[in-house]
Amino acid sequence: MIFTQSSEKTALDVATDNFFQNPELYIGESVKGSWDRKKLEQLYNRYKDAQDENKIGLDGIQQSCDDLALDPASISVLIIAWEFRAATQCEFSKPEFTHGMTECGCDGIEKLKAQIPKTEQELKEPGRFKDFYQFTFNFAKNPGQKGLDLEMAENIILGRINLTDKVKYHVGLLS
Numbered sequence: 001m002i003f004t005q006s007s008e009k010t011a012l013d014v015a016t017d018n019f020f021q022n023p024e025l026y027i028g029e030s031v032k033g034s035w036d037r038k039k040l041e042q043l044y045n046r047y048k049d050a051q052d053e054n055k056i057g058l059d060g061i062q063q064s065c066d067d068l069a070l071d072p073a074s075i076s077v078l079i080i081a082w083e084f085r086a087a088t089q090c091e092f093s094k095p096e097f098t099h100g101m102t103e104c105g106c107d108g109i110e111k112l113k114a115q116i117p118k119t120e121q122e123l124k125e126p127g128r129f130k131d132f133y134q135f136t137f138n139f140a141k142n143p144g145q146k147g148l149d150l151e152m153a154e155n156i157i158l159g160r161i162n163l164t165d166k167v168k169y170h171v172g173l174l175s
Contacts, residue, residue, distance in 0.1 A: 039107040044097055056092040067109045068116075076116050082135045083119060089139065 047060030056064070065072045084100030086092055092100070104119075106112045122128045141147070 036107045040101055054094050058090045061090055068113050079119050082132050
């Protein structure tokens with residue numbers, strides 16, 4: 001507009017456009033409260049480690065992958081770890097699992113399985129992708145390691161994460 005010298009698109013216009021172009025991002029917010037704490041506790045108990053009940057260990061991760069019909073090396077498992085904000089590979093602490101499932105609005109395997117494709121779609125947004133990449137970068141490093149070599153970073157993004165051409169563009173920026 002000439003009078004105010006601002007763009008013709010107001011924040012409301014941008015927000016409205018975003019809402020109608022990406023409705024799945026907003027629908028999830030309204031269903032986050034639709035989970036049952038008792039079911040979530042039962043699910044955690046199904047997967048918890050036999051020696052340490054405060055975490056889900058390797059056997060529990062494998063069982064959950066079997067229940068979700070996922071290859072443990074698939075991008076979907078990495079997405080779950082990201083959603084749960086897992087600190088250590090091949091395990092989830094009880095708070096990570098509980099908080100992650102709650103944030104996803106899930107209290108069972110079927111709900112989690114349905115959530116994964118939605119989260120994959122969210123990775124098309126540059127901000128979410130950046131957060132995911134930063135998590136993956138830190139998650140994939142060995143303790144004490146400061147960085148990943150370029151080949152490892154490319155394998156993380158391209159080898160295990162074949163999402164979109166947009167992802168390939170982001171990897172190009174890393175080179």
